[in-house]
Amino acid sequence: MSLYHIYFSPTGGVKQVSDALLEGLGRPDKQIHLLNQVYLANLALQPGDLCLVAVPCFYGRVPDYVREKLSQLSGHGAFAIAVIVYGNGEYGDSLLELRDILESCDLRVIAAVSAIAQHAIFSQYGKGRPNAEDKACLKDYALRIKQHLATGHFGALNLKGHAPYHDKHHLSICPQAKGDCTNCMKCVEECPVQAIPRENPRCVDKSRCISCMHCVSICPEHARTLNQAVLFVIARALKINYNEPKNNTLILSEREDKAVQEV
Ligand SMILES: Cc1cc2nc3c(=O)[nH]c(=O)nc-3n(C[C@H](O)[C@H](O)[C@H](O)COP(=O)(O)O)c2cc1C
């Protein structure tokens, strides 16, 4: 059995959650960051392999960019763990959507995790998470998933959410650089969708940008920022309670004789 880790972590929260899960699951044989130019069709998954797939929730959904990448996978009946990481608001239909994407790639999703990380745009939400308590909890989830896997009997994985999933937001939250930019080109090279023009890295192509905030998090000059007026308006429009700390959750697929378990 090989362990694969496929993840998308533009600002590092998803990676921290995955690493805590891997503490319990073991060292992966192969790790693939979807931020890089990768073609998942080349991945030779086999029945009996286990694939940890961890991605962020954007607006209660799986980001389109991630959906397109994952749909290249051929699972060949391998097992999968679906992980959604969100910024202490709500994860909406994203966990259900991730399960459906993976199942449509011929993966057998036997467990799902939702976990909190610091919000990539509004850093006051989920601040400092995953913290030590979260990491211990996630490691414990991984051990439970391993026990579940050892039973060898897997039924349906029932998750909250609805298909058709709710509509996507199309908010234009695209970072641009201020005068501190030194033209180092780091953001140009690392933007997953090539939205930053080499001839003027202070700008952004809004038709391409997926608002992932990777460029903001890696700019050595901290030059890339968001329009504060736009942020203020969005923050006021957030209807969900982002302040109250949310819990991580683990959902295991039904065993043949047991109901779904959420812990
Ligand atoms: C464009 C965008 C949309 C987001 N939408 C949500 C959301 O609907 N609910 C929520 O709780 N967090 C939301 N977040 C927060 C992310 O899910 C969270 O910051 C996650 O940790 C990002 O992964 P990363 O840290 O690996 O980049 C959003 C973040 C971004 C950048």
Ligand code: SF4
């Ligand atoms: S990473 Fe920052 S300093 Fe470098 S080109 Fe981009 S905006 Fe400019």
Ligand code: SF4
């Ligand atoms: S320009 Fe947009 S898509 Fe590219 S790294 Fe920055 S936020 Fe992400």
